[in-house]
Amino acid sequence: MKLISKLAIAASLVTALSSAGSAQDLNGLTIGFSQIGSESGWRAAETSVTKQQATERGVDLKFADAQQKQENQIKAIRGFIAQGVAAILVAPVVATGWEEVLGEAKEAEIPVILLDRGVDAPEDLYLTSVASDQVKEGRVAGQWLVDTVKDKACKVVELQGTVGSSPAINRKQGFEEGIAGHANLTITRSQTGDFTRSKGKEVMEGFLKAENGGKDICALYAHNDDMAVGAIQAIRDAGLKPGSDMLVVSIDAVPDIFTAIAAGEANATVELTPNMAGPAFDVLAAYLKDGTVPDKFIITESKLYTATDDPQGEYERRKGLGY
Amino acid sequence: MIRRFLGRLANPQVGALVGVLLINWLLFPNFFRVTWQDGRLFGSLIDVLNRGAPVAILAVGMVGVIATKGVDLSVGAVMAVAGAVAATLVVAGYPAPVAVVVALAVGFACGLWNGFLVAVLDIQPIVATLVLMVAGRGIAQLITEGFIVTFTDPVLIFIGTGSFLGLPMAAVIALVLMVLVTLLVRRTAIGLFIEAVGINRRAASLAGIRSRMLLMLVYALSGLCAAVAGIIVAGDIRGADANNAGLWLELDAILAVVIGGTSLLGGRFSVPLAVVGALIIQAMNTGILVSGFPPEFNLIVKAGMIFIILMIQSPFAVRLLPPGLLRRAASRGTEK
Amino acid sequence: MVPAGSTLAGTPIESALRRHGQEGRLDGDRLALEARGITKVFGNHVALDAVDFGLRAGEVHALLGENGAGKSTLIKILTGAYQPDGGMVLADGVPISLESPQQAQAHGIGTVYQEVNLLPNRSVAENLFLGHQPTRFGLIDRRRMERDSRAILARYGLGIDPSSELGAHSVAVQQIVAIARAVELSGKVLILDEPTASLDRNEVERLFEIIAGLKSSGLAIVFITHFLDQVFAIADRATILRNGRLIETRALDDLTRTDVVRLMLGKDVAFSGATKLEESRPLGEVLAEFRGYGRKRSVHPFDLTVHKGEVIGVAGLLGSGRTEMARIMFGADVADEGTVTVAGAAVAITRPTDAIARGFGFCPEDRKAEGIFGELSVRENIVIALQGKLGWFSALNRDEQLEIAGKFGEAMDIRAASLDMPVKLLSGGNQQKVILSRWLATDPAFLILDEPTRGIDVGAHAEIVRTINRLRDEGLALVVISSEIDEVVAYSSRIVVMRDRELVAELNGENINPGVIVQAIANHREASPA
Missing domain, CATH: 3.40.50.300 (P-loop containing nucleotide triphosphate hydrolases)
Known part of the structure; x- marks a missing residue:
């Protein structure tokens, strides 16, 4: 019962997201997918969306969970090559050390598509890579804030991701680009919340104390939704109304942030789509059909969601995906 | 009586805590400002108590383990397991008290398992508890099926975020646990036996102390404390985050115990000073948050402060100071 | 060979x-x-x-x-x-x-x-x-x-x-x-x-x-x-x-072998004529009886009957099995052969707590590794065996501990600046007195002392020998292992000799003299009592 409803929701999402058209071209093919693991809700959603996409197109998807280990991924890819799959999808756990195994795939004439992350390997070793643009995600969030506050002076506090991680660096850079040239917007505090709810809440508590009980803060920008969800609780505990006393914008578009948007406690989120496989399957179908070589880097859409985008409906659509 | 109490407060740990708080005050003048808001105290000092509570609770359990010359690396993972159990049960419709009791029982059982490996199978504690450190988080992920299990149960949320007499519930629970465990070890012979086993297990055996039961007890207590901390952390964010709940907190707990003056070689221990150690760590964390340093400096600042605190406590530093000053305080700190 | x-x-x-x-x-x-x-x-x-x-x-x-x-x-x-x-x-x-x-x-x-x-x-x-x-x-x-x-x-x-x-x-x-x-x-x-x-x-x-x-x-x-x-x-x-x-x-x-043992132990041959001059006292009732008691690769099965009010001296060179014998009697090692009866009833002694429950006490040879708790106070070191007997929940409070430690510390003349100082700061002799006090606090019936006088100063040595005699007079049974032959002769009512992990001789009466003991240790035929 639960599974069927999950499938139905996923299928409807897929129809909404996929560009349709070449779906039947992959019908009956076997494709391998080496996933990193299930370290986050987003990753779990990516796995389930990929499986749904495959089912939708009649693809026989061979799924391998690498449990965060590159050697497991290499093993899985060699296994796929040995089985003679039609194509391989890889979400690489690290950037380096792929030349050899990708070379083996190339030799076997099996196209490889990278999902979500890039690798440090010659570009001819893979067909394309499908990923989001993290800088763009930050820029979209910044642009939303610029459009929302207009000319009003606004102090922004920032909850960064894990120090040194690429999403933290890029989303920070993108947001700064987005608000550049608007002197009324200033980032007054920026600290790491390690991408987790509890750290997001703890760090926000510190910000609130440091900025006059939060009265001086006009907006919160969080590098992911989980930290925003934690911070919203801290804002509420400090006696302020998140979403109205203080604007809240974050990135990822996980289900829980839509609940907060629906309740008026968060204002906007930028989607990091878990559907990397859809575009991958599309270009693969074209490539297999008439050899159309796709762009080397395919960027997924960074869609902005606000209270006007049916947050409750978005929540319902996503909650079964494994976030 | 009062003099004796004040005398006990004059020790390097309390000194270090006061020092860290004063540094915070210099960096952030409103650090000591506490206001009354919505029926609870509100301020950075209260944050230190509230945020320090999980590690303080872990330290209350960990200090007994370390005093027996052991260590419990699994507490962070056990937190995740307990939080996952409590959250999934309330989401499945069980009443909160049932969820809490089951989560505590699971934590206790995890501790007993560690104790069994250490006391009966004689596996080195660091290896024995590593098993659950690795497996525990996996078990928690299985329970939550990889989701952050969010809940709206008011009782669980109250445990994590409520307040009692204006103080954060987490801090109140930590305080109560500290007092209970202190009474348990000091009003019975358990504390003496723990120290005896930690200092010289062979001599303890020849003196008629059954070290197995004792080891099972301290590890079980550590597991129980970890479960309490896990429930608090889950209640705090209204959800069980199997990936991140309690992540690396075992290291903070060990550090708190060490700052509290208990040697990793076992022996003399103090439950209250381990709690003070946890507060020192949290005071640094909160200080970093309100000071506005760039986050890249967090770890360096923290490591530097810890280095200084441990140096002040080291036998080397005690020798440098005028005789009778810190030395007297130091010996008083460990004397029971 | x-x-x-x-x-x-x-x-x-x-x-x-x-x-x-x-x-x-x-x-x-x-x-x-x-x-x-x-x-x-x-x-x-x-x-x-x-x-x-x-x-x-x-x-x-x-x-x-x-x-x-x-x-x-x-x-x-x-x-x-x-x-x-x-x-x-x-x-x-x-x-x-x-x-x-x-x-x-x-x-x-x-x-x-x-x-x-x-x-x-x-x-x-x-x-x-x-x-x-x-x-x-x-x-x-x-x-x-x-x-x-x-x-x-x-x-x-x-x-x-x-x-x-x-x-x-x-x-x-x-x-x-x-x-x-x-x-x-x-x-x-x-x-x-x-x-x-x-x-x-x-x-x-x-x-x-x-x-x-x-x-x-x-x-x-x-x-x-x-x-x-x-x-x-x-x-x-x-x-x-x-x-x-x-x-x-x-x-x-x-x-000869006897010469070697004599030289090692420092016994003059002239001494060997000196028989122990003390009126033989009647043996008290039997406290414990070990029959065929032994442990493979450790000590050969031996028979030993322990009476109240006697001191059994154990003589033998290092490595002769004397410590191993003491350890299995106390349950520190488990005997894999033989039986033991205490006060007439067959009992199993497989760990120290079994022995302590029967009123046994044991001062080990290696004081530092097996006896004292260095960082614990003198007071805690003295009360710990009694507390072990009382269990977890009948804790002696600080005042009771001080009273017990004070009483036994005084009786043993322990020289410590304070009963709250760490025992590791005491001299070896005082540490030994602390361990003896620990057992006396348990009101024991039978004490096994392994080299109680080794490596301690003359004053403490005399105090411990005095204590051994006093305890015997009070009706305790004692087994005392020592390399000091004069000492063993002085306080023993009976002597057993260990050699090559075996109890080889039991000496009584006029045979309790250094010469006979040395010969028994050295394996000379005349050493065996007729």
Whole structure:
């Protein structure tokens, strides 16, 4: 019962997201997918969306969970090559050390598509890579804030991701680009919340104390939704109304942030789509059909969601995906 | 009586805590400002108590383990397991008290398992508890099926975020646990036996102390404390985050115990000073948050402060100071 | 057992070993290694007091003495582990400096310890060549290493595969590999520190064949053991130390076993006539009876009946099984044979708590490792066994602890600035009194004391002997192990003698005198009471 409803929701999402058209071209093919693991809700959603996409197109998807280990991924890819799959999808756990195994795939004439992350390997070793643009995600969030506050002076506090991680660096850079040239917007505090709810809440508590009980803060920008969800609780505990006393914008578009948007406690989120496989399957179908070589880097859409985008409906659509 | 109490407060740990708080005050003048808001105290000092509570609770359990010359690396993972159990049960419709009791029982059982490996199978504690450190988080992920299990149960949320007499519930629970465990070890012979086993297990055996039961007890207590901390952390964010709940907190707990003056070689221990150690760590964390340093400096600042605190406590530093000053305080700190 | 050199004459081992022979071999007077007037002081304890020691090429020289005699200090100086405070070491008549074990090795001095200190998880060949592996182009030449190893092993009569893991072989084989390594690396002097302690009889014989072969090839060998039989079987001369002083260096042909024991324990033969003059008191009722009580590889089954109000002295050399006997009586080790009855009822004593529940107490030989809790206070050290008996939840509060500790501390005359000071700051004698007080606080019926007077000052010594007598008069049963024969004679109502892990004699009445005890320890027929 639960599974069927999950499938139905996923299928409807897929129809909404996929560009349709070449779906039947992959019908009956076997494709391998080496996933990193299930370290986050987003990753779990990516796995389930990929499986749904495959089912939708009649693809026989061979799924391998690498449990965060590159050697497991290499093993899985060699296994796929040995089985003679039609194509391989890889979400690489690290950037380096792929030349050899990708070379083996190339030799076997099996196209490889990278999902979500890039690798440090010659570009001819893979067909394309499908990923989001993290800088763009930050820029979209910044642009939303610029459009929302207009000319009003606004102090922004920032909850960064894990120090040194690429999403933290890029989303920070993108947001700064987005608000550049608007002197009324200033980032007054920026600290790491390690991408987790509890750290997001703890760090926000510190910000609130440091900025006059939060009265001086006009907006919160969080590098992911989980930290925003934690911070919203801290804002509420400090006696302020998140979403109205203080604007809240974050990135990822996980289900829980839509609940907060629906309740008026968060204002906007930028989607990091878990559907990397859809575009991958599309270009693969074209490539297999008439050899159309796709762009080397395919960027997924960074869609902005606000209270006007049916947050409750978005929540319902996503909650079964494994976030 | 009062003099004796004040005398006990004059020790390097309390000194270090006061020092860290004063540094915070210099960096952030409103650090000591506490206001009354919505029926609870509100301020950075209260944050230190509230945020320090999980590690303080872990330290209350960990200090007994370390005093027996052991260590419990699994507490962070056990937190995740307990939080996952409590959250999934309330989401499945069980009443909160049932969820809490089951989560505590699971934590206790995890501790007993560690104790069994250490006391009966004689596996080195660091290896024995590593098993659950690795497996525990996996078990928690299985329970939550990889989701952050969010809940709206008011009782669980109250445990994590409520307040009692204006103080954060987490801090109140930590305080109560500290007092209970202190009474348990000091009003019975358990504390003496723990120290005896930690200092010289062979001599303890020849003196008629059954070290197995004792080891099972301290590890079980550590597991129980970890479960309490896990429930608090889950209640705090209204959800069980199997990936991140309690992540690396075992290291903070060990550090708190060490700052509290208990040697990793076992022996003399103090439950209250381990709690003070946890507060020192949290005071640094909160200080970093309100000071506005760039986050890249967090770890360096923290490591530097810890280095200084441990140096002040080291036998080397005690020798440098005028005789009778810190030395007297130091010996008083460990004397029971 | 093996007359020096003879059984190996003409064997491959003998001829192979011959290459170690120095020219002018068996030159009886040339000293391969000599120590002159060696003095070593630790704190205010003189471990070695102007000791001379001469080692000839081609001899097996036994180094004898009880614990604390200075044997291991001397060995550590000869192997460069310790630096002497006075005196000098000469090799072939030339003074040498031994500032590290590596230097000792360079001077041809190799050592093999009781616990084989090689790497059990590496191959035999690697162990033989560790740190000296043959190399080729800067890499270890494994093939040459194994070929050379095979040749070396053959010389020692070992047909084992050099590439096999060392740990897979018996202790005896490992011991021989260790010897082979020491001889290969050093080749002039071989020091064997209790090499036979964990070997069985056949393995000992095999080892002796090898020692004899090495000796006939001109190696100078120092042999340390607690087994007198082995000394007489293999050694040519013996040096006897006692309390850090050189007592005697003599050819063993000129010595009887009794002489050796007498010299080790410091008993004058004239003393042996002195019988204990004390009216024999009637024995009290039986407290405990051990029948056929023993533990494999530890102590042979023995019978012992313990009466109230008596002190049973246990005499024997170190390693004779006396400590092992005490440990199984107390349940510190589990007896695998025999029965014990306490107050007429058969009981099982498989751990110390069983024994303590029957009113037993035990002061172990190694005070620091098994007796005291160094960082705990004197008070806590005294009450801990009583508290153990009371359990977790009947805690003695601080005042009760102070009262108990004060009472027993005073009775034992413990000299401590405060009952709250850490016991590790006390002198050895006071620590021993603390441990005795610990058991007295449990109101015991039977105390087992293993070397209660070792290494403590004269005052504490007298106090402890006084206490032993007082407790006996109060009706306690005591078993006291001691190397001090005078002392044992003074307080024992009965003496049992241990030798080679066996209870070999029980002495009563006029047989309680040092002469008889020494003879019993030394295995002379007349020692057995008629």
